[in-house]
Amino acid sequence: xxxxxxxxxxxxxxxxxxxxxxxxxxxxxxxxxxxxxxxxxxxxxxxxxxxxxxxxxxxxxxxxxxxxxxxxxxxxxxxxxxxxxxxxxxxxxxxxxxxxxxxxxxxxxxxxxxxxxxxxxxxxxxxxxxxxxxxxxxxxxxxxxxxxxxxxxxxxxxxxxxxxxxxxxxxxxxxxxxxxxxxxxxxxxxxxxxxxxxxxxxxxxxxxxxxxxxxxxxxxxxxxxxxxxxxxxxxxxxxxxxxxxxxxxxxxxxxxxxxxxxxxxxxxxxxxxxxxxxxxxxxxxxxxxxxxxxxxxxxxxxxxxxxxxxxxxxxx
Amino acid sequence: xxxxxxxxxxxxxxxxxxxxxxxxxxxxxxxxxxxxxxxxxxxxxxxxxxxxxxxxxxxxxxxxxxxxxxxxxxxxxxxxxxxxxxxxxxxxxxxxxxxxxxxxxxx
Numbered sequence: 001x002x003x004x005x006x007x008x009x010x011x012x013x014x015x016x017x018x019x020x021x022x023x024x025x026x027x028x029x030x031x032x033x034x035x036x037x038x039x040x041x042x043x044x045x046x047x048x049x050x051x052x053x054x055x056x057x058x059x060x061x062x063x064x065x066x067x068x069x070x071x072x073x074x075x076x077x078x079x080x081x082x083x084x085x086x087x088x089x090x091x092x093x094x095x096x097x098x099x100x101x102x103x104x105x106x107x108x109x110x111x112x113x114x115x116x117x118x119x120x121x122x123x124x125x126x127x128x129x130x131x132x133x134x135x136x137x138x139x140x141x142x143x144x145x146x147x148x149x150x151x152x153x154x155x156x157x158x159x160x161x162x163x164x165x166x167x168x169x170x171x172x173x174x175x176x177x178x179x180x181x182x183x184x185x186x187x188x189x190x191x192x193x194x195x196x197x198x199x200x201x202x203x204x205x206x207x208x209x210x211x212x213x214x215x216x217x218x219x220x221x222x223x224x225x226x227x228x229x230x231x232x233x234x235x236x237x238x239x240x241x242x243x244x245x246x247x248x249x250x251x252x253x254x255x256x257x258x259x260x261x262x263x264x265x266x267x268x269x270x271x272x273x274x275x276x277x278x279x280x281x282x283x284x285x286x287x288x289x290x291x292x293x294x295x296x297x298x299x300x301x302x303x304x305x306x307x308x309x310x311x312x313x314x315x316x
Numbered sequence: 317x318x319x320x321x322x323x324x325x326x327x328x329x330x331x332x333x334x335x336x337x338x339x340x341x342x343x344x345x346x347x348x349x350x351x352x353x354x355x356x357x358x359x360x361x362x363x364x365x366x367x368x369x370x371x372x373x374x375x376x377x378x379x380x381x382x383x384x385x386x387x388x389x390x391x392x393x394x395x396x397x398x399x400x401x402x403x404x405x406x407x408x409x410x411x412x413x414x415x416x417x418x419x420x421x422x423x
Contacts, residue, residue: 029390035382035404038411050389133345174326182378184329184343204329204343206381216416225419259420272332282420 001105005075006052006065014069018059025053034135040211043137051103054111061111068110081109105168129192129201136185136205138175140212140222144244144269146177151205173205178270180220181209214242220275221268225282228252233283243267243277250279258283334363334371344381351380358398359383 007014010024031037032046039045056062073079134153142149151171171190179185184204191201209217216223226241236254240247243264250264260281268275288294329343340360341348354360355370360380362370372380379401386392392400 026390033386033389035385046389131342131345176326176328179328182374184377186327186329188327204345211415216412216419218412223416225416280416280420 001079001109003073003075003077003079004048004052004104004106005069006055007069008075009048009052010056014066018057021053021056025049025057029053034208043135047103051107054103055107065110079106079109108168126196126198127194128198129194131201132191132203134203134205135208136173136175137208137210138179139210140215140217140244142175143179143207143209144177147175149173149175171203175207178274179207179209180269180271180275181207181217183207215244215277217269220271220273222275222277224277224279226279227282227284228256230283230285233257233281241279252281256281256283332374334365334373335377336365336372337362337370340372340377340380343377344384346380346384353394354380354383354397357394359394359401 007016010021010028012020012024016024028049029046032039032042032049034043034046037046054061055065068082071082132153134151136149136151138147138149141147149172151173153169153171171187173185173187175185184206187203187205189200190203193200214224222244224242226239228239232239232252233256234254236252236256238249239252241250241264245267248264248267250262252262258281262279262281264277264279266274267277286293288297335343337348337351340346341351344351346354351360355362360372360376360383362372362376365371382401382404383392383397386397386400387394
């Protein structure tokens with residue numbers, strides 16, 4: 001696993017005060033919070049920043065980390081914890097498992113041993129595990145057709161001594177077709193383990209649909225900007241339009257200008273009430289490159305009594 | 317570190333129907349007292365359903381879920397949450413609109 005320079009991630013000096021670390025964290029957390037940021041790697045950056053802060057905000061944990069860092073590790077170095085590391089200290093107390101979700105193996109190997117719940121004697125108390133919550137980003141194609149996404153997260157497990165531990169795990173999540181932005185998926189039994197033979201909790205995933213190159217997602221509706229030629233715009237006709245399910249023929253009415261919206265009913269994201277696909281026309285005008293092309297434009301100019309600026313006449 | 321996983325039973329939570337208080341608490345991982353306080357503050361606006369029980373739409377569910385993350389991660393004060401959520405929704409709408417308009421402009 002990679003050594004992480006938590007100071008570098010927060011953009012602070014290794015001698016920074018606890019207050020400076022807190023300020024740097026808050027600034028970056030606001031910048032990369034997935035509910036706020038539009039940057040494509042926001043979620044990953046936010047987790048990285050959160051992990052760095054988790055390691056440095058507590059002076060005890062920070063001292064342990066500094067001890068390691070000062071022994072010569074640098075960002076990106078291939079890292080193995082020194083022998084006996086996991087037995088020293090008790091720095092893993094008090095983590096919320098949800099906060100640990102997505103933290104790196106590096107962090108888990110340094111601090112993520114016991115969960116601070118203490119030893120639980122097996123069979124003494126029977127209780128259901130708590131539900132877990134996470135977010136999952138899927139691309140539009142997967143949301144439309146369904147598919148599988150691999151999710152890395154820390155999951156609590158009860159080991160053979162009845163101790164609850166965090167372990168990084170890859171979970172393959174089957175995405176049913178027709179999930180929409182903000183929708184929740186429930187994975188039965190994938191939350192925290194139960195105690196004393198109690199049932200495990202469920203894992204809830206909130207879906208975010210990644211921005212797509214062609215389509216803009218608005219709920220279950222899709223918006224597609226479709227370039228057309230001036231003659232297609234003027235004369236109308238049938239045009240093959242891409243949809244997530246494949247191309248469909250669409251009628252362009254004669255005299256369509258840029259910005260005109262046409263609707264392909266039921267071609268949006270599937271569901272009980274499937275969404276629609278809106279096609280927004282964009283007329284692209286080719287340059288007149290040859291004499292003949294120029295002549296045709298001039299002829300059209302003479303023939304057409306058309307003034308798109310008529311509305312501006314008489315105004316300053 | 318990874319271990320072979322049993323396939324999980326996957327279910328999409330139907331957000332076209334309205335949800336009760338307990339369901340929203342479970343889905344968003346908030347205590348019911350907190351959710352009641354949040355409704356009073358205007359973070360979510362449920363409708364009074366049968367027997368005057370609150371019913372939350374899918375949109376309200378998203379607001380509660382975002383409110384919880386914003387409070388947990390950025391320590392946003394409860395009283396500021398309705399404004400923050402309204403502004404984020406507006407920001408999201410405008411970002412989508414800008415992306416659509418950008419596609420309309422020649423490169």
